[in-house]
Amino acid sequence: MELSERKIKILQTIIRTYLETGEPVGSRTISKDTDLNLSSATIRNEMSDLEEMGYIIQPHTSAGRIPTDKAYRLYVDTMLDDKKIEVQNLKEELEHKAGKIDALLKQIARFLASNTNYATMVSGPRYKSKKVKFIQITPVDESNILTVIVLDNNVVKNQILRVDEVIDQELVVRLNFILNTTLNGLDVTEMNLAIIRNIKEQAGSHAKVIDAVLELVGNALTEDDDLKIYTSGATNFLKYPELSSKSETTELLNAFEEKRIINNWLEAAGQSNGSETHDIQVYIGNETNVDTMKDCSMVTATYKIHEGVYGKIGIIGPKRMDYDKVVSTLQSLMTELDDIFKDDI
Amino acid sequence: MELSERKIKILQTIIRTYLETGEPVGSRTISKDTDLNLSSATIRNEMSDLEEMGYIIQPHTSAGRIPTDKAYRLYVDTMLDDKKIEVQNLKEELEHKAGKIDALLKQIARFLASNTNYATMVSGPRYKSKKVKFIQITPVDESNILTVIVLDNNVVKNQILRVDEVIDQELVVRLNFILNTTLNGLDVTEMNLAIIRNIKEQAGSHAKVIDAVLELVGNALTEDDDLKIYTSGATNFLKYPELSSKSETTELLNAFEEKRIINNWLEAAGQSNGSETHDIQVYIGNETNVDTMKDCSMVTATYKIHEGVYGKIGIIGPKRMDYDKVVSTLQSLMTELDDIFKDDI
DNA sequence: GTTAGCACTCCATATTAAAGAGTGCTAACA
DNA sequence: TGTTAGCACTCTTTAATATGGAGTGCTAAC
Numbered sequence: 001m002e003l004s005e006r007k008i009k010i011l012q013t014i015i016r017t018y019l020e021t022g023e024p025v026g027s028r029t030i031s032k033d034t035d036l037n038l039s040s041a042t043i044r045n046e047m048s049d050l051e052e053m054g055y056i057i058q059p060h061t062s063a064g065r066i067p068t069d070k071a072y073r074l075y076v077d078t079m080l081d082d083k084k085i086e087v088q089n090l091k092e093e094l095e096h097k098a099g100k101i102d103a104l105l106k107q108i109a110r111f112l113a114s115n116t117n118y119a120t121m122v123s124g125p126r127y128k129s130k131k132v133k134f135i136q137i138t139p140v141d142e143s144n145i146l147t148v149i150v151l152d153n154n155v156v157k158n159q160i161l162r163v164d165e166v167i168d169q170e171l172v173v174r175l176n177f178i179l180n181t182t183l184n185g186l187d188v189t190e191m192n193l194a195i196i197r198n199i200k201e202q203a204g205s206h207a208k209v210i211d212a213v214l215e216l217v218g219n220a221l222t223e224d225d226d227l228k229i230y231t232s233g234a235t236n237f238l239k240y241p242e243l244s245s246k247s248e249t250t251e252l253l254n255a256f257e258e259k260r261i262i263n264n265w266l267e268a269a270g271q272s273n274g275s276e277t278h279d280i281q282v283y284i285g286n287e288t289n290v291d292t293m294k295d296c297s298m299v300t301a302t303y304k305i306h307e308g309v310y311g312k313i314g315i316i317g318p319k320r321m322d323y324d325k326v327v328s329t330l331q332s333l334m335t336e337l338d339d340i341f342k343d344d345i
Numbered sequence: 346m347e348l349s350e351r352k353i354k355i356l357q358t359i360i361r362t363y364l365e366t367g368e369p370v371g372s373r374t375i376s377k378d379t380d381l382n383l384s385s386a387t388i389r390n391e392m393s394d395l396e397e398m399g400y401i402i403q404p405h406t407s408a409g410r411i412p413t414d415k416a417y418r419l420y421v422d423t424m425l426d427d428k429k430i431e432v433q434n435l436k437e438e439l440e441h442k443a444g445k446i447d448a449l450l451k452q453i454a455r456f457l458a459s460n461t462n463y464a465t466m467v468s469g470p471r472y473k474s475k476k477v478k479f480i481q482i483t484p485v486d487e488s489n490i491l492t493v494i495v496l497d498n499n500v501v502k503n504q505i506l507r508v509d510e511v512i513d514q515e516l517v518v519r520l521n522f523i524l525n526t527t528l529n530g531l532d533v534t535e536m537n538l539a540i541i542r543n544i545k546e547q548a549g550s551h552a553k554v555i556d557a558v559l560e561l562v563g564n565a566l567t568e569d570d571d572l573k574i575y576t577s578g579a580t581n582f583l584k585y586p587e588l589s590s591k592s593e594t595t596e597l598l599n600a601f602e603e604k605r606i607i608n609n610w611l612e613a614a615g616q617s618n619g620s621e622t623h624d625i626q627v628y629i630g631n632e633t634n635v636d637t638m639k640d641c642s643m644v645t646a647t648y649k650i651h652e653g654v655y656g657k658i659g660i661i662g663p664k665r666m667d668y669d670k671v672v673s674t675l676q677s678l679m680t681e682l683d684d685i686f687k688d689d690i
Numbered sequence: 691g692t693t694a695g696c697a698c699t700c701c702a703t704a705t706t707a708a709a710g711a712g713t714g715c716t717a718a719c720a
Numbered sequence: 721t722g723t724t725a726g727c728a729c730t731c732t733t734t735a736a737t738a739t740g741g742a743g744t745g746c747t748a749a750c
Binding site for chain 3: 386
C-alpha cells in the first residue's frame with residue numbers, strides 16, 4: 001500500500017495532536033481538525049490502513065490511535081516545519097568571557113532546559129591529541145615546588161609538589177631547561193624509556209624531582225578530566241505522565257547524576273561530521289540504543305569551537321517531544337555559537 | 346504531666362516502629378512488641394497522654410499514631426543508641442591521592458548516598474582569607490603569556506593572556522620581580538590604588554600587561570569558584586512514598602541541580618565549632634529553615650582539613666530517616682577523614 | 691491501676707453500575 | 721467506486737456503593 005497525500009495529511013494530524021495532548025487521537029477529532037472535509041467513517045478507513053502499514057497503533061480496542069516510532073521517524077524526516085525560532089536575547093543571556101568556556105556551556109545547558117522543558121546535557125570540548133607545549137617548575141617555598149604544564153591546546157595543568165631536597169635558583173633553571181628541551185612537542189606515546197633515561201641522566205642526583213614531574217606530565221596527557229558534562233532540567237522527566245510513573249525514569253534521573261553515563265550516550269550518538277547543519281540528529285525510542293531511554297527521544301547537536309575541537313549537546317524528552325521546537329531552537333543556538341566561537345581562543 | 350519511664354518506652358517503640366514501616370502505629374502492636382506486658386487498653390491510655398503532650402498525633406480518628414517533630418527531637422537528643430557502625434573498607438574505597446581533594450569529596454558523597462539511601466551533599470573546603478603567595482608570568486609563544494598565581498592556601502590559578510607587545514626574557518624577569526615584591530602577602534583589600542600605581546610606575550611602558558595581570562589577581566582573590574558542591578543519590582527522594590508524590594520533592598530534586606541552593610542550605614546549618622564530635626547536627630522538619638524541606642530531615646557534619654579550612658557534609662532524607670544509622674555512619678566517616686587529612690597538604 | 695468488651699469512626703478495597711469514547715462493519719447513497 | 725450514516729460492540733474511566741478491618745475511646749468490672 002502506498003502513502004497517499006491524504007493519508008499523509010491524516011497521519012500528520014494524528015502526530016501533531018498527539019504531541020500536544022499525549023492522548024490517543026480519534027477519528028472524529030481528525031475529521032473536524034483537518035480541511036479534508038471527510039466524515040469520521042472515511043477517516044476510520046484510512047486509519048485502519050495506516051495501522052496496517054505500521055504508522056499508528058491502538059493502545060486498546062475502542063481507543064484512538066497513537067503514532068509509532070516509524071511515524072515519528074517519518075515526521076522528523078519529512079514533515080517538520082522549517083520555521084526558525086528566534087533564540088531571543090541568547091547573546092545577552094550568555095555572558096561569555098573569553099576562556100571561560102565552562103561557564104558558557106553551563107549556561108547553554110540551563111538555557112536549553114528552561115526553553116524546551118526537557119532534560120539537557122552539554123559535553124565539554126574534547127581535544128584530540130595532547131602534546132606538551134611548555135613545562136615549568138618553580139619553587140614556592142622551602143618544601144614545595146609548583147609544576148606547570150601547558151598543553152598544545154592551551155590547557156594549563158598545575159600541581160604543587162612536595163620535595164625533600166633544597167632546590168636553588170640555579171638548579172631550577174637547569175631542570176626547566178632539561179625538561180623543555182626534551183619533552184616539548186611530544187605526546188604521551190612518544191615519551192619512551194629512552195627519553196626518560198636521557199632526562200634522568202642529565203638531571204643527575206635530582207632524578208627524584210624529575211620522577212615526580214614526569215608522573216604529573218603523564219597524568220596531564222592521559223587524564224580524562226576533560227570529561228566535563230553540564231546538565232540541567234533533569235526533573236523535567238517528572239513532568240510527563242507517560243514517563244514519570246515508570247521505573248526507567250528513576251534510572252534516567254540517576255544517570256543524570258553520573259556524568260560518565262551521559263557522556264557515553266552523547267558519544268554513542270552520531271559522529272560529528274562538521275556539516276553545515278551542525279549535525280543535528282534525532283533519535284527516537286530504541287534508536288538511542290539506550291535501554292532506559294526506549295520511551296524517550298534524544299536530539300543531539302555538535303558544536304565546534306575550532307578545527308578538531310568538538311563538543312556535543314543533547315536534549316532528552318518523551319517520544320512525543322516537540323521536535324519542531326527542539327530542533328529549531330538547537331539550530332538557532334548553534335548559529336549563535338558559531339558566531340561566539342568565531343573570534344575566540 | 347511528666348514523661349514516666351513507661352511513657353518513654355512506649356514513645357520509643359512508636360518511633361522505632363514508624364521509622365521502619367512508615368505506617369501509623371497502633372496500640373496492639375506496641376502491646377505485643379514491648380516487654381511491658383501491658384494490654385492494648387493500657388497502652389491506649391498512655392498514648393492518649395502522649396498525644397496530649399504533643400509527642401504523637403493521629404492522621405485521623407481510627408488510625409494509629411505517628412511521631413511529631415517534638416518526638417523525633419527527643420529521640421535524636423536522648424534515645425539514639427550509641428552503636429558504632431564500622432565504615433567498612435572505606436579507606437580502601439577512597440583512593441585518595443594527595444591534592445585531589447575534589448575526587449575524594451565526590452567519592453564521599455557517593456559513598457554516603459549508597460550506604461544510607463538518602464540524598465547526600467558535600468561542600469568543598471572554604472578558605473577564609475586569601476592572599477597572594479606567588480605570581481609568575483611566562484611567555485609560552487609569541488602572542489601569549491601564561492600567568493600563574495599561587496594563593497596562600499596553595500590553590501593555584503592560571504590563565505593564558507594574549508598580549509600585543511613582544512615580551513623578551515629580560516622583561517619577564519623584571520615584571521615578575523615587580524609583581525612579587527609588591528603583591529606577595531597581600532589580600533584583596535590591601536591592594537589599593539597606591540600600590541597599583543606604584544607597580545605601574547615601575548613597569549613603565551608595559552603597564553598594559555600589568556593591568557591584565559592585576560585583573561586576574563583580583564579575580565583569583567575574590568572569585569567564588571571555591572563553591573564546589575558534590576551531590577549524590579538525589580533520586581532517593583523518590584523512594585519514600587511520603588515524599589515522592591509531593592510537589593516539594595520535585596523542588597528538592599531541582600535544588601540538587603543548583604549547587605548554589607545546596608550551599609545555602611549547608612551554610613545556614615550550624616556553625617562549625619570544631620568540637621570533637623565533628624559537630625554532627627540533626628535538623629528535623631522545619632528546623633532546617635528551608636520550606637521545601639519541611640517534610641524532611643537533614644543531618645550535617647563539618648569536616649576539617651586543617652585549621653581554618655572547613656567543609657560540610659549533609660544528608661537529606663524523610664523525617665522518618667534512620668537517624669541512628671546516619672549519625673553513626675557520619676561519625677565513623679569523620680574519624681576516618683581526620684585520619685586521612687592528618688598528614689595531608 | 692489495669693483490663694476486657696463494645697460501639698463507633700474512618701480508611702482501604704472490592705464490586706457494581708453508568709457514561710463515554712472510539713471502533714468496525716454493513717448497507718445505502720452519489 | 722468512494723463516501724457516509726447508523727448501529728452494535730468493546731473497553732476505559734468515573735462514580736457510587738458495599739464490605740471488612742484497623743484502631744480508638746469509653747465504660748464497667750477486676
